[in-house]
Amino acid sequence: MAGLNRIYDRTEQGLKALDGAAAGLRAESKWLLGLITSGTHAETIRTGMRRYTDERIMELLTELEALQLVKSVAESSEHDLDFTGSLSLATLRAAQNARS
Numbered sequence: 001m002a003g004l005n006r007i008y009d010r011t012e013q014g015l016k017a018l019d020g021a022a023a024g025l026r027a028e029s030k031w032l033l034g035l036i037t038s039g040t041h042a043e044t045i046r047t048g049m050r051r052y053t054d055e056r057i058m059e060l061l062t063e064l065e066a067l068q069l070v071k072s073v074a075e076s077s078e079h080d081l082d083f084t085g086s087l088s089l090a091t092l093r094a095a096q097n098a099r100s
Contacts, residue, residue, distance in 0.1 A: 004042040004054055006072040008061070014069035028052075032060050036070055 010018070010033065017025060018033050025033075035048040042057075049057055064070045 004046065004058065005075045006042050007075055008036045008040045008042065008045065008070050008072045009038050010036045010040075010070055011068055013067075014064070017067075017069050029060055029064060032057070033064060033069060036064075041075070 014033055014036070018030065032045065032049060035045050045057060045061070046054070052060075061070065061072070065072065
């Protein structure tokens with residue numbers, strides 16, 4: 001799902017909502033808000049909410065963004081979770097040959 005290819009940050013308002021008794025914030029929304037810190041990848045959120053469908057997670061994230069409790073940016077190569085985006089076999093071979 002395209003919306004889950006994002007990086008999320010909790011805002012100051014989000015921190016206050018999490019620390020205080022946020023009126024009207026459902027338990028599942030609070031749980032999700034607690035998973036988000038600074039630079040939290042959507043895959044981390046998925047892992048923390050594995051009982052939920054991608055669609056439900058997106059609904060909750062959209063709601064939290066509308067309430068300005070979180071903000072997000074599009075995922076880019078610098079957020080590559082498995083570091084394979086910049087993997088170059090030629091570079092690895094050259095480094096190995098240099099050691100030999």
